[in-house]
Amino acid sequence: MRARALVFALALVTLWPLRAEAKPVAEIDGGAVLFYSDSLGIVVRNGVTLHLAGGMVVSGDTAYIDLRADKAIVAGSAQITRGAVTLHADALAFDLPGRKLDVLRSDTGIARADATLTQLQPAPDDGDAFAFPDLVDRRAYIRARHASIVSRTSVRFRPAAFPTSAGAPPVPMYLYTFASGNGYAATALSSAAFDQPYGLISTPNALTSAHLRYLNGTGASLGLEQNLIDNNDGYLAGAVDVPIHAPVAEGLNSYRRLGEDGTVSVGATSFDGLHTGLVGFTQAIGTLVSRLNYGITNTGASSAILSLRTRDKELFDGITWHTSVNYGFLAQDGGVYSLAPNPTQQQTVWQKGIDVFLASPLIHGPLRTTLSATVDGSNTEYSYPHHFNALETNLTGSRRLSRTMTLFFGYDTRWSADLFPNAQMIFYPPLPTQYGYEGYTTARLANVDLQYVQGPYTSVRLSYRKADDFPQVNYFAGRPPNEVRADVRVRPFSNIGLSFGRSYDFGWNGSRWVPGWNFSVFQ
Amino acid sequence: MIAAAALAAALTFRVIPLACGPNGLAISGGGVLRISPQGSCASVVPGRAISITLDDQTRVIPQTLDAASHPATEIPKTAFSIAPSAAAIPEGKDITITIVVSIPPSTPAGSDIFLSTERSSYNPAEIRMDQLDARRYRLVLPLHEGGRLAFRVTRGSFTTIERDAKGRLPPPHIATGQAGAILNITVEAWSDDT
Numbered sequence: 103m104r105a106r107a108l109v110f111a112l113a114l115v116t117l118w119p120l121r122a123e124a125k126p127v128a129e130i131d132g133g134a135v136l137f138y139s140d141s142l143g144i145v146v147r148n149g150v151t152l153h154l155a156g157g158m159v160v161s162g163d164t165a166y167i168d169l170r171a172d173k174a175i176v177a178g179s180a181q182i183t184r185g186a187v188t189l190h191a192d193a194l195a196f197d198l199p200g201r202k203l204d205v206l207r208s209d210t211g212i213a214r215a216d217a218t219l220t221q222l223q224p225a226p227d228d229g230d231a232f233a234f235p236d237l238v239d240r241r242a243y244i245r246a247r248h249a250s251i252v253s254r255t256s257v258r259f260r261p262a263a264f265p266t267s268a269g270a271p272p273v274p275m276y277l278y279t280f281a282s283g284n285g286y287a288a289t290a291l292s293s294a295a296f297d298q299p300y301g302l303i304s305t306p307n308a309l310t311s312a313h314l315r316y317l318n319g320t321g322a323s324l325g326l327e328q329n330l331i332d333n334n335d336g337y338l339a340g341a342v343d344v345p346i347h348a349p350v351a352e353g354l355n356s357y358r359r360l361g362e363d364g365t366v367s368v369g370a371t372s373f374d375g376l377h378t379g380l381v382g383f384t385q386a387i388g389t390l391v392s393r394l395n396y397g398i399t400n401t402g403a404s405s406a407i408l409s410l411r412t413r414d415k416e417l418f419d420g421i422t423w424h425t426s427v428n429y430g431f432l433a434q435d436g437g438v439y440s441l442a443p444n445p446t447q448q449q450t451v452w453q454k455g456i457d458v459f460l461a462s463p464l465i466h467g468p469l470r471t472t473l474s475a476t477v478d479g480s481n482t483e484y485s486y487p488h489h490f491n492a493l494e495t496n497l498t499g500s501r502r503l504s505r506t507m508t509l510f511f512g513y514d515t516r517w518s519a520d521l522f523p524n525a526q527m528i529f530y531p532p533l534p535t536q537y538g539y540e541g542y543t544t545a546r547l548a549n550v551d552l553q554y555v556q557g558p559y560t561s562v563r564l565s566y567r568k569a570d571d572f573p574q575v576n577y578f579a580g581r582p583p584n585e586v587r588a589d590v591r592v593r594p595f596s597n598i599g600l601s602f603g604r605s606y607d608f609g610w611n612g613s614r615w616v617p618g619w620n621f622s623v624f625q
Numbered sequence: 626m627i628a629a630a631a632l633a634a635a636l637t638f639r640v641i642p643l644a645c646g647p648n649g650l651a652i653s654g655g656g657v658l659r660i661s662p663q664g665s666c667a668s669v670v671p672g673r674a675i676s677i678t679l680d681d682q683t684r685v686i687p688q689t690l691d692a693a694s695h696p697a698t699e700i701p702k703t704a705f706s707i708a709p710s711a712a713a714i715p716e717g718k719d720i721t722i723t724i725v726v727s728i729p730p731s732t733p734a735g736s737d738i739f740l741s742t743e744r745s746s747y748n749p750a751e752i753r754m755d756q757l758d759a760r761r762y763r764l765v766l767p768l769h770e771g772g773r774l775a776f777r778v779t780r781g782s783f784t785t786i787e788r789d790a791k792g793r794l795p796p797p798h799i800a801t802g803q804a805g806a807i808l809n810i811t812v813e814a815w816s817d818d819t
Contacts, residue, residue: 139744140772140802147672164672170773177643177651178671192644192651193671208648208657211707229655229710234641236653236674241719241769243744279746282775284794287747293782299746311746334796355783363791384792391792393819409819413790414729422730426819457819461730464760474759476730496734498759510756514734549735555755558721558765563755567735589737591753593767596719601753624752625744 127172127198127253129153132165135249136242137259139625142169142280144249144257145237150176154200159183162194166234169280172198172253175234182219189219195231198253204231240265243597243625244276255281256304266595277301279309285337290353290369291315291325292343296621299327307331313343318618320348335359349374360385376400389413402435407453420463428455428482439486441529448486455482470502487525492518510551518543539579545571547581561591582607599624637676639694642687645669649706650677650685652697656709659684679704718770720804726754726762726778727811731818733780738762741786742776743797749779749786772802778812788814 133148146165152174153159163178176182177193182203193206203215204225212229213222246259262276279286279301286309291297296316303310313325323345330338336358343351354370363386370379377400385392391411398404407430414422431452432438437445457480465473478494498512520541522529530540551565567585574580587605594600602621641653645666649657658677660666661684669675669687676691683704702708726738740752754762768774775797778787789795790813800808 138769138772140768140774142773145672162671164670166672175643179644192646206643206651206655208644208646208651208707211657212655212710226707227710232643232651232653232655234643234653234672235771236639236641237769280743282797284796286743287741287749287777287783287786287797289749289783293750293784297748297750299748301746309746334794357794359793363793365793386791391790391814393792411818414731424731428819459731464758472758474730476734478731498734500756500758508756512734547735551756553756555765558767561753561755589753596767599752601751603753620750622745622748622751624742624748 125155125252126250127155128167128174128251130165130167130249130251131247133247134239135246135259136237136239137244137246137249137257137278138237138241139243139278141235141237143167143235143237144169145235145239145242147239152176154198156200157184158200160194160196160200166237167198167249167251169251169254169257173231174198175232177234184219187219189215193232195228198251204228206232240267241597244278245270246276252304252306255279255306256301256309258304264598266598268595277304277311279304281306281309281331282334283331283337284334284357285329285331285339288329288337288339288355288357289327290339290341290355291327292317292351292353294323295619297325298623313341315343316621317345317348320345322346323348332358363387404433406430414461417460421460422463423458423460425456425458427457429453439488439529441531442486442525443528451488452485453482455480471499472501473497473499487523488521490518490520492516506554506556508553508555510549510553512547512549514545514547516543516545539573543572543579545569545580559593561589563587563589565589576610583609597625636699637678637688637691637694638697638700639674639690640677640697640700641672641674642669643671645671645687650687652709654697654709655707656705657707658700658704659706661686718804719767720770720802721765721767722800722802722804722806722808724754724764724766724776724800724808724810725757726764727760727809728762729812729814730760732812732815736780739779739781740764740776741779742774744774747777749777749783750781766800768800768802770802770804774800776800778810780815784817786816787812788816788818790814792818 130152132146132150136145144167150165151161160176160182162176162180165176167174175195180194181188181190182194191205192208195204205213205215212225214225215222244259244262245265246262248260250258256277256279259276261272261274263270263272294315295318298314300312302312309329311327315323315325317323323343325341325343327341338356341353352372357367359365365384367382379398381396383394393409396406407428409426409428411426412424414424417423431450433450438448438451439445442448459478462475476496480492482490494516496514501509503509547569549567551563554562565587569581569583571580585605585607589603591601600623605618643651649659651657661680664686674690676688676694677685678688679685683701738754739750741747741749742751745751754764757763777797779785798810
């Protein structure tokens with residue numbers, strides 16, 4: 103508990119200063135309030151009334167509100183009232199606090215009104231303020247009767263419907279957040295096959311949202327997340343995930359920039375009695391990036407690794423490379439190596455490692471083909487006599503079959519050796535044949551994918567992966583021998599698209615197909 | 626002059642009316658057009674696009690919307706009783722833009738690349754991109770002309786979101802709605818890089 107409290111306190115310290123104000127700058131009521139997400143615009147038809155934060159009331163036949171610029175136009179029998187004073191016009195253009203007001207009358211043209219609405223000064227060059235965009239009703243993303251705008255942050259629609267050619271699914275309320283800031287993308291929830299956020303409360307520095315989720319293997323889940331944001335400089339995201347058929351999971355994720363070149367991040371998770379905490383720092387040093395990651399669990403395990411990595415640089419003929427070195431420790435109460443003769447003597451093991459990565463350029467061949475390759479080798483030495491070596495290779499090719507169809511193929515290999523000099527039999531004791539794993543592994547994966555893309559509206563990708571690993575035992579080691587997968591992206595309605603994927607693993611000792619899937623809705 | 630008026634009279638123009646009355650037809654951009662005695666405000670709904678034709682004295686006659694109408698910027702200046710001062714106003718056409726993402730060579734093989742946009746509150750697995758080759762992915766996206774979209778690039782989760790070359794979270798990319806625009810993005814690094 104103390105560790106969790108400490109992690110939470112550290113995460114809070116990473117954020118400052120936070121200002122929270124969610125007072126709406128305008129409340130809109132209208133016959134039809136139509137929201138266009140890609141222009142961040144609202145068009146109101148069939149009569150409109152705007153209540154501005156300063157107490158002014160504006161009404162008319164129609165309105166356009168530019169959420170990005172915090173500007174509005176009310177047209178057709180327009181009038182604005184402040185206290186006892188009412189001003190009539192053919193159209194009114196104003197910023198949302200209502201401090202700047204332009205008046206359009208067909209007989210006199212454009213004039214600028216003062217704060218009391220009693221004085222008008224000609225302003226013939228202010229036509230831009232009356233630019234009413236040509237937006238088509240059927241392309242609206244949301245249709246509502248009421249909208250409440252928080253300046254440069256969010257807009258809340260009540261009740262909201264999502265019009266499509268096949269109907270308009272309604273919800274009682276929908277909060278659309280358009281504030282900028284890295285923290286709005288942050289999440290402390292685990293990855294899910296389906297995750298649909300539903301905003302509840304938004305301020306310029308915070309967002310509270312519910313998440314309707316589906317996790318492969320766990321089932322349906324409801325997440326609740328709170329994000330606190332400091333522009334692009336920092337955030338804190340805390341979440342509780344409540345699956346129907348699994349224990350509750352909690353998460354915390356925070357980040358802050360440290361000066362121009364550094365960052366700090368703090369994270370924590372809690373699931374089914376296992377609690378973890380993570381603290382990470384990055385610092386750019388010239389063309390190098392250093393990282394320090396520290397992790398701890400309530401099971402007595404901890405680790406700290408300091409690494410230094412070069413950026414990708416060209417070696418020759420388009421071949422690029424980077425390298426990294428690392429140094430740190432692994433610690434475990436009772437001993438890092440439970441199979442060692444005296445495990446308690448190795449409760450902390452130091453390590454140092456090096457990794458070298460090489461990548462070929464993308465080579466364009468005949469018949470509209472491309473080919474590229476990578477090689478990655480690493481060696482890690484431990485203070486307890488032990489070293490781990492790995493070598494990975496990848497070859498990826500593509501061939502464009504037609505304007506819409508492309509074939510991809512790839513072959514990956516990974517060899518690793520986990521070696522304990524003079525003690526290999528202790529750490530890898532003899533086991534039955536299929537588990538006969540003596541510290542050496544081989545993993546090979548061949549894949550072929552066929553992709554069909556038709557403009558922005560349709561994309562289909564069919565994939566087959568064949569894994570040949572050693573060891574390769576169902577639910578013990580290695581990957582499923584076979585996987586087939588289909589990913590489809592379609593846009594059945596002009597304003598809503600669907601993306602879904604379905605995969606099957608099969609071939610584990612004759613086991614049945616094991617399905618997995620993912621799904622998302624987009625605009 | 627007469628020939629120009631005759632030519633204009635044969636054309637229809639698309640306008641967004643703001644108000645219509647005895648003093649004229651006020652349109653988007655702040656201009657006011659003179660109404661022809663043959664015309665009527667009866668069919669004019671403020672904020673909803675209509676077509677207009679011009680009579681022989683370049684006064685307007687409101688019509689139902691004709692998709693083949695010319696843009697309002699081509700209306701002869703003589704038709705206005707009060708000239709508009711606004712620049713050309715986007716007509717809100719549906720266009721497509723193309724986003725091409727180049728990924729680092731060290732990206733794990735077989736990764737799916739996603740766009741995560743403000744439209745979904747940045748769902749990290751919102752739209753799967755199409756693969757061009759081993760290092761580039763592409764997405765053709767419908768957008769309103771003049772529209773705007775903020776987005777991030779991920780490998781499907783927030784723990785695999787893009788980072789810049791110094792290991793920092795970059796601000797979102799911004800795509801703007803210009804017909805045929807191609808936006809090239811280079812991902813320098815991923816959050817889970819070691």
